[in-house]
Amino acid sequence: MPARARVATVMGFREQMRRPLLLILIVIIPAYVITRSIATTLATPRQIAIPGGLQITTTMKELHGAVMAGTAIAFVAGLCGVFVMQSALAGDRRLVLAGFRAGEAVSARLAVLAADAALVVAVSLAVTALYFQPASWLPFAGATIMIGLIYGLLGALFGAVLDKLSATYLMLFVVMTDLGIVQDPMFGTGTPAQWAVALPGYGPVRVMVEGAFSSKFDAGGELLLSLAWVAALAIGVYVLLRRAVGVHSEVSPRHPQTRIGRA
């Protein structure tokens, strides 16, 4: 990693460490939401379909244990994305004027966002493990990581194009609609509608359900779809943020050794 990128990344993490309330909330919110929702859900029998076409019978309590981590992660990672982007738009242009490359400043912000997402994923998995044992941890944990990345990046996109209040509203509404209702096997027939595949939560939630209730892995298509969402959003955020903080430099006609910054 180039020295400037390392400095920008270290500064970004220092900024996070100076906000202890943020770190506390990133731990408390998923811990509370997951614990409370699993504890209060009744063990009512429920039949759902898992990827591969199998129908299984489980309970609402088990289902809530399986999917609640995803919703909590998406909420927190999405809001982190919104405000990491807002901070970047406010401060990183000055870094670029001071000589940093736009890509270096942007990479540092994305590293901070990834660290926030990693923390909320780690806490959510640890709390979930207290109440629920997935049939296969690897796809289950992988799905939570993809949810954190997809919604963190989606939050960053919203943060780039909307003001902070609108972005907050939209983020919470999208998470509740996508993960909280449309993909949630607790509702309806237990299988998402056909059009649900168009939403970002479809792939990771299907992988999560597969990991939760099957020791085999038949969700290859859903995994690829999730990775495609991560890649597309990461490229979109990187390009958008790079353009937003970038400074087109030109050579001063009077002082050729001086480069003039123009946002």
Place this chain on the structure above:
Amino acid sequence: MTMVMLVAIPVFFVLVFASVLGEFAKALGGTLAGGATSAISAGWAAAFLCGALAFFQVSSSRGADRRLAAAGLGAVRVAIARISAAVALGITVSAVAFVTLWLRSGIAHPAHAAAAILAFGLIYIGIGTLIGSFVSGALEGSLLVVLVFSIDVFSGPAMTSSGGVLSFGPTRDAAKMLIAAGSGQASNAGEWFAVAATVFVALAVSLAAFWRSAKSSA
């Protein structure tokens, strides 16, 4: 764009969420059913939107409010102006949620339902301003609003039938009134008084929070 969200989200919330809230409440051991599910979704939409709105109103206007107060307007008048704006927006959000609810499901006791939805909004204006007066970070503040809202929703009468300390959320009485109105039952004078008292406390807290925010370095 924010105004569009303030109108669109309550509409979507009532239309989309009402359909699954009955199943969700049943899974959690609550007794929500029929018209009550649509009704409570309107209250929650008003609550969350007003809470976030009030938080950002305090946190983003703190500097300007202090300058206004220092320039001669005074912290009290700045606080009254701010809370008036917050309440006006709260009434707008609540009205949109109420009209959507009425058109979607019909309400047996519309006056009771309207008052309860407005109470949800006003109580969360108090919560949002209180958070905004102590927390300056936008991310921390919005996460705190989410945390309070989550605790309130999970402990409310719509989602649990058990009692205990956690069942005393800030909107407990408003939720009971709204569920009753959605189920075709009127609330009695004691229930109205409990809701009015909670709203009064919330608005007093909100006024104090705006005043504190404007006064700090005036």
